[in-house]
Amino acid sequence: MGVRVGIVGLPNVGKSTLFNALVEGSRAEVANYPFCTIDPNIGVVEVPDERVKILAEREGAAQAVPATVEFVDIAGLVRHASRGEGLGNQFLAHIREVEALAVVLRCFEDPEVVHVEGAVDPVRDLEILEVELIAKDLETVERRLSKVEKAARSGDRAAGEEYRHLEILRRILSEVEPLRKHREKIPPETLEYAFRTLFLLTLKPVLWVANLGEGDLPEGRENPHLVRLAERARNEGVPLIPLCAELEAQLAELSPEERREMLAAYGLAEPGLWRVIREAYGLLNLITFYTVNEKEARARTLRRGATALEAAAEIHTDMARGFIAAEVINFEDYRALSGLSEARKKGLVRLEGRDYPVKDGDILYIRFKV
Incomplete structure (x- = not known):
């Protein structure tokens, strides 16, 4: 945004x-x-x-x-x-x-x-x-x-x-x-x-x-x-x-x-x-959330209080249209780990629905189907 x-x-x-x-x-x-x-x-x-x-x-x-x-x-x-x-x-x-x-x-x-x-x-x-x-x-x-x-x-x-x-x-x-x-x-x-x-x-x-x-x-x-x-x-x-x-x-x-x-x-x-x-x-009451893949780790801007569905729309409209769930871990929890692989093994990556209020520092992976 x-x-x-x-x-x-x-x-x-x-x-x-x-x-x-x-x-x-x-x-x-x-x-x-x-x-x-x-x-x-x-x-x-x-x-x-x-x-x-x-x-x-x-x-x-x-x-x-x-x-x-x-x-x-x-x-x-x-x-x-x-x-x-x-x-x-x-x-x-x-x-x-x-x-x-x-x-x-x-x-x-x-x-x-x-x-x-x-x-x-x-x-x-x-x-x-x-x-x-x-x-x-x-x-x-x-x-x-x-x-x-x-x-x-x-x-x-x-x-x-x-x-x-x-x-x-x-x-x-x-x-x-x-x-x-x-x-x-x-x-x-x-x-x-x-x-x-x-x-x-x-x-x-x-x-x-x-x-x-x-x-x-x-x-x-x-x-x-x-x-x-x-x-x-x-x-x-x-x-x-x-x-x-x-x-x-x-x-x-x-x-x-x-x-x-x-x-x-x-x-x-x-x-x-x-x-x-x-x-x-x-x-402006903004927060930062993150997405990552092999090409890039990207910081993205969102209004405080916005939902996972709105975050998905910020990434790509198709993700919002076909939203299923968001995989979420906050950076403060992630910081102590070696990476997302360890976070998943330890069960620290949770699933959230479309109404989840995104927090500053959240790392998101959007599950979607269109």
Whole structure:
């Protein structure tokens, strides 16, 4: 299944540098002026996962194929983008096409890199971005309200129900609040309507990436911008990932051994980008399951709570159509064994039906007949 995450932020905060590091040498342009990215750059990134490599080695598969996330480098938003400033309408349309947002926030000082707002302040930048997304959502809701209001007042039942959903959404947005912060208070049927019909920007899950200077590594605890941002993230329950995009871009060009040495020099256990990828993957409530044969061990993506039948459809529609049963062992049980042959001998591979909820790490073999 396709997973698309948009990288957003104000101009010159490090979005394209981060994108380049993510896709290891893509051709996203990086320059020191606003709007150097106009059309979105797109890169497919592997999800770091040792399990699929172990599975391939033990089962003698020719290759290991990890799950992937598609990142979209969206041009910088500016104040009043919702009114069309700085090509704002075009950029907001690109945001509408992704499933989640990675918001890059500049936390480094550098007089050589201009800031569109004049001074570095990631909390202010975050608020500018959120206000523009809220304004666009409010415009969407109010435009739809104007279309259904007359029919709703005349007694049309469907229009009346839609009007009630829109009013709930409008009230929240009118308070300059993103809808995702109020999901618990929004009736499930209203949420379903919003997702199905309106594709609102502030309902998308988000993570924040604090772009630090190299001198702030490894954790940036002394960086006052990061301290304020971390407090905001805790209060809102948003994942916050501190990293240095410039360093990540350098790491992406190194060999594995050189990368380990540089990480150790900065006191880092792993590239910050690995956490960005994992958090983006988890942000969408996704899990990974595995299939293996002599050609490949493959990590596959599934929504949490999906069934064995849905997993079969993710592999091939014929498997779902002729589904009989799924042979299942979780990777945590598999890890202690020499391979699937030993697992079967010990009776650790079980049969599950079509309604079995697939767990993260499950290794599946689908029995089917068409």
